[in-house]
Amino acid sequence: MLEASFLNLSDRCPTDGVVSVWPAWEVREDRGSTSWFTVRLAFPDGARVDALAVVSEGCVSLEDVRALPALSLDDLAVLADWIEEPIFEASGLAPEPAGDPAPGRRARPTWPRGLEGRRLVAEEYRAAQEDGYDPVLAVMHATGHSRRRTLRLISQARDAGYLTPGHARR
Known part of the structure; x- marks a missing residue:
């Protein structure tokens, strides 16, 4: 193999x-x-x-x-x-400082990588579920990433064992 x-x-x-x-x-x-x-x-x-x-x-x-x-x-x-x-x-273009984003653009919050980031994604996801909010949107807001990247982060958190599987496999 x-x-x-x-x-x-x-x-x-x-x-x-x-x-x-x-x-x-x-x-x-x-x-x-x-x-x-x-x-x-x-x-x-x-x-x-x-x-x-x-x-x-x-x-x-x-x-x-x-x-x-x-x-x-x-x-x-x-x-x-x-x-x-x-x-x-x-x-020659400097990225805007986090406290003063340019019009039409927002600064992305810093988010840890690796296992720590996956654990935090899982915490945000579960907290949103418990509060009755859309967990994907909650993680998107917390990380500042696009929906596609957020779904990847949630998937990685599932693979790492921080979240239960999204659906039953047949």
Whole structure:
């Protein structure tokens, strides 16, 4: 049986890796510009992630990602959190401070990663259920993540044993 090996960014600390950002190219338009950056996240154990990121209208998007060893889909969202600030610094756009978000944007609350984060997700989920609120919306509000990322966090909390299975298997 073939066993896959993944990088597992969620189990690592951001200070373990080094993020390097280099400008690749820029396209200027009438009212603004779009910039591409080459990004490398390297770890002392030889693991690394190379990405092509785009900054347009103050938003960062990933166009291409290559990782050695492979990067799981869950860790793709974690990667965005790790590289967003260095990309903003390289592009000359500073992320807004947590207390003073830009209009139309809100600051994401800090949320612990790994088992501690999964335990807190489970606590938020159960508290919302007991109070009669939508538990997914409660976790979304607490973490500041999208619905898709929140559902992944809830699933990870279930897999870790902090929540009961969502439905009976046949």
